[in-house]
Structure formats: structure tokens, C-alpha cells
Amino acid sequence: MEDLVSVPLNDENSEHAVQIVSNLADEIREQFVIFLRRNADVFAWTPADMPEIDIEVMEHPLTVDSRHRSIKEKMRYHAPKRQKAIVEEVDKLLKVGLIREVNYPT
Structure with missing residues (x-):
């Protein structure tokens, strides 16, 4: 199990966050967060x-x-x-x- 870090996708709503692995290189993490924020509209929060x-x-x-009898749980x-x-x-x-x-x- 890797350590995860929470990344908010919307500055207005901190509940809209995803978790990503914490051991990503800084440059890759930054690009990944930008990508997620740019595509935040595809997430379904409710x-x-x-x-x-x-x-x-x-x-x-x-x-x-139909050959089997129904059983009430x-x-x-x-x-x-x-x-x-x-x-x-x-x-x-x-x-x-x-x-x-x-x-x-x-």
C-alpha cells in the first residue's frame, strides 16, 4: 500500500478532492494535478x-x-x-x- 496525498480539484470546494500517490516526482505530480484540475468536470461528486x-x-x-423456488431473505x-x-x-x-x-x- 502506497502513501496517498489528497489533492483538491477545486479551490472553492475542498470536498472535491482526489488522492494520488505521494512518491511522484515533483514535475510529474505538478503535471498530473494540472491535468486532473483541467478535467475536473468529468468527476461525479453526487x-x-x-x-x-x-x-x-x-x-x-x-x-x-424459473425452475427454482423463490426464497425470502x-x-x-x-x-x-x-x-x-x-x-x-x-x-x-x-x-x-x-x-x-x-x-x-x-
Whole structure:
């Protein structure tokens, strides 16, 4: 595992940062950071930054063999802090339309 250093891509928002290896030569690191900053618009920091992604890239089918009986999985419980983070992330994805709720028969 190499040591990483955080490089902000935008001076206005320090949360928009990437990590690069720390042992790059100064000249290479400088060129690399310039390249990353010049292309910072290709990074998706939130789900809302990806509204035009083709569904073929994101969607995957569930290959279910009809010869097998469906099995209902038991309910999974998470710590309250983790559950809150899960709910927030799902709400973000639902809000921007990257995921949708699907109802299956019991």
C-alpha cells in the first residue's frame, strides 16, 4: 500500500478532492494535478452529477432460473447511525432518478 496525498480539484470546494500517490516526482505530480484540475468536470461528486448516463451502463438484469423456488431473505438490521446513512443515500439516488422502487410479489 502506497502513501496517498489528497489533492483538491477545486479551490472553492475542498470536498472535491482526489488522492494520488505521494512518491511522484515533483514535475510529474505538478503535471498530473494540472491535468486532473483541467478535467475536473468529468468527476461525479453526487448522483445528481450523472443525469445523462445511459441506462445500459447502469442497469443489470437479475438472471433468475424459473425452475427454482423463490426464497425470502430474512430482514437485515443495521446500527442506527448506519441505517440513517443508508436511508440518506437511497433518498439521494431516488431523488435524481438513478434508482427506482420495484415491487415484487411476496
